[in-house]
Amino acid sequence: MATIASVGSYQVPILYISYDSMLEPLGQSQVLAYLKRLAVGRSIHLISFEKPSDWANLVERERIARDTAAAGVVWHPLGYHKWPSALATAWDIACGIAVGLWLVLRHRLRIVHARSYVPAVIALVLKRLTGVRFIFDMRGFWADERVDGGLWPRDGRMYRVAKWFERRFLLAADHVVSLTHAAVREMEQFPYLKGAMPPVTVIPTCADLSRFCIQAKPDHEHGFVLGYVGSAGTWYQFDAVVACFVALLKQRPQARFLIINRNEHDYIRAQLTAGGVSLDLVELRAASHAEVPMQMARMDAGVFFIKPLFSKQASAPTKLGEFLGCGIPCLANRGVGDMAEILEGEEVGIALDDFSAESLRVGVERLVDLVANPHVPQRCAAVAEQFFSLESGVARYQRIYGRLGG
The missing domain is CATH 3.40.50.2000 (Glycogen Phosphorylase B;)
Incomplete structure (x- = not known):
């Protein structure tokens, strides 16, 4: 070449x-x-x-x-x-x-x-x-x-x-x-x-915060949209994500799940079904990188869990900066790079110690409270600017x- x-x-x-x-x-x-x-x-x-x-x-x-x-x-x-x-x-x-x-x-x-x-x-x-x-x-x-x-x-x-x-x-x-x-x-x-x-x-x-920024949210017919963006396999514990949505439904029965993923749709559907989630409550769609900010604007909160392995101490998930840039608080886990310190220390998300039913319940409860705070979107955007610009x-x-x- x-x-x-x-x-x-x-x-x-x-x-x-x-x-x-x-x-x-x-x-x-x-x-x-x-x-x-x-x-x-x-x-x-x-x-x-x-x-x-x-x-x-x-x-x-x-x-x-x-x-x-x-x-x-x-x-x-x-x-x-x-x-x-x-x-x-x-x-x-x-x-x-x-x-x-x-x-x-x-x-x-x-x-x-x-x-x-x-x-x-x-x-x-x-x-x-x-x-x-x-x-x-x-x-x-x-x-x-x-x-x-x-x-x-x-x-x-x-x-x-x-x-x-x-x-x-x-x-x-x-x-x-x-x-x-x-x-x-x-x-x-x-x-x-x-x-x-x-x-x-x-x-x-880092994220391009000129693209991943706060946008006007559309009116939600169902009141609360949990969002997931990106890969669901290898390093990710998608079964725990499914359990998280189940816990959310117990607190917000009208909640819906928006999943943006390019090529693992069969796997994701199988995990949702195995976790007891009706596919009628889920919107699963592919999106180009250019389309992701528009889809994120539809979400009230983001969720992703990464296996807390030794190598993950050196990882900084791109999606964290993108979620925060869009003003979206996140539910994630400890043991992955500096993620927990940023989420909990800056009060822009929740970092779970484990994936037990009780941890998920408390984590989802805290996440719902964060979303209800009108100051959180601007706080998320400011943290994104500080760490991920x-x-x-x-x-x-x-x-x-x-x-x-x-």
């Missing part, structure tokens, strides 16, 4: 490496949204890895090319390879190193910003070869996520190799970006970082670049 776009001459250009596709919603909301703002006053070279199915979409490909070029981002899309897994990833890494090395030497790049672990391998090699400054934007404890998700055994070779690389990343990084303070506290306990802790900045997963995240990245000579 060829380089797309060109920019004028800017000082101290930066190489940003993402293993996520720019042709998918995640890459657009969590990479390009930042880079378009960070490229003001400096050029940024972006290496991404694009899946063949996404690359085949010529219209979307050309749209992203125009957007990146207009923002001053030079996009270098490479092909993503999936099978066989380890060899395919090794090939992608080799391609990334080759292109990255050429870019560093050709454009005299000073900083390589690696988003997560696979790009960090590329960045580490480039640092060893050229002396560039290395930002490890870790996005979570990736190796532990593979174990917690059942993909790797904890005593397996892949896990040991990934943790070996994690150690090298943290020791070699000129700056580390973490999604949560909880993850930083955990890293401070790593024996090999005693006396060698790199500079760390916490930048949670895209502009705030960009400003923190700019300060990191500045400290590293960018």
